[in-house]
Amino acid sequence: MKIVVCLKQVPATTAEKRYTADLRLDRAAAEAVINPLDEYAIEQALRLQEAGAVATVSYLSMGPEQSAEALRRALAMGGDDATLVSDPALAGSDAWATARVLAAALDRLAPDVTLMGMASDDARGSLVPGAVAAIRGLPLLSYGAELRIEGSVGRIRRLTADGFDIVEAPLPVVASVTDQVGEPRYASLKGIMAAKRKPMETWSLADLGLSAADLHGAALTRVIEARKPEGKPPTERVENVSPDDAVARIVEWLAARKLIA
């Protein structure tokens, strides 16, 4: 039984973000990390491996060369090997192009379970898992608060409007998990040392039998403007007053905004 975890390198939540002249995110300028929600997918895969449900945990990322750092960090948490798909022609790729390329790489890696995060921090579409499932012709088990592998089926626990469902599909599947699977582990010093010797391959688009023309450049969408959000009026602070005065001010404020009569 083999799992491939798809992970993306993204700018750290705290990093200052900048756009290049052609309105792409300047990935070289920002401190880069594993997409935080993909760490939960890694954690889920490693727990399945520790429980003996899975033999091999591999990682797959598409991105610039420096994404190798994210894969190395994942290998330091655990798992066996990693593949990076990197090609200058992929800069600025959108959900469709990303899914197309990952699907081509997954055709070669042929896992029983492809595991993804519920969303990437930068794109936030939560589209790649479903698009990869559609392109590869596999069932999708999405937004799992837990993933289990039982015999030849995958099962997830999925939140509903007022409770939860158990959703099942025959393997092979594409699955995505949420931040409810359990807190991601830290890489130990031993893990970091071990990661240096784990195999990592880099594939180009040509290695996958694809060309930039197959991907409509790299995107079917384009950004025409990037700006800072509209500034809000400054915060009004109520402090160093008695609770009664604070409440009186809140009531006035609510009434002025017609939130109470």
Add this chain to the structure above:
Amino acid sequence: MSSDVAFLAEFADGSPSRSALELAAGAAALAKQGGGAAIALAYGKGAAGAAQLGSAGAARAVVLGDNTNPAITHATAAAAAVREAAPLALLAPATPNGRDLAAALVGLLGLPAFGPVRAVRLDGGTLRTEQATLQGTVITVSEPAEGAPQPAVVLVLPSTFSPLEGGTREAVVTNAPATEAGPLGAARIVESHPAEAAVANLEEASVIIAGGRGVGSAEGFAPLHDLAAVLGGAVGASRAAADAGWVPYQLQIGQTGKVVKPALYVGCGISGAIQHRVGMQTAENVLAINKDPDAPIGEFADLFVVGDLFTIVPKLTAEIRRRKGI
């Protein structure tokens, strides 16, 4: 190519969801600009009754499947319906089911995808979307690349459009073209565990009283429920409060919870972490009550009250009751 605008209309328990009514209004408004019509692609329990979406703005409705199966299991039927209707754009709710079905269409048909967005418009026939990216630090405007296939798939956040009121039309209903569902159709719900008590749908609430780690316990939420009751609102939470088991996860607001846009959000004992903020920053009015004068929520709330929530919240409830004479 038509000027029609399609939308994914999710049904649950026999009725259209709030998102279906919002997107019907949005699709109708966009379609009207080019003289086209709004077309619903309906799925979920009750979808066979999609004619009622006519009063919400849809001229036509295609039923993908009237069952509780995960939305993505309708993907090949949806793809066939999209090919047949050839709309300019397809609006999808930015809900788990909506995103999954939209994603499958992107994969099956090779379509441009946008969002989640908070605004969609047509500029001289070109579809443009406005999206908050990178945890809301940047707003980007996007459009389909030259020569990109149609429709453009747009994920739309809750409360981006308001449902139409008072309509009486019926939509013309057809069934989706017959297709093989294939492996995408194989996922099945094998167990359902509804909660014992009703859980509020935060996306529909116009007032949200949210509690965080500062609330301290499940019982600590009682004064928040009281305040929500006098304001006609619902109680929400941070992930810290949901993780602690004080409230169900359905009430979590933020990156991995609900994205809400109420008229009033009141944060009680919530620090305002970026992952929480992305779920509530488009609330029209933000009041925060926190005993730490340096809490980050104090940097983006409209009114920031430094104080103990267990003193302020009950007094506020009492004062509002007194004013209302109840």
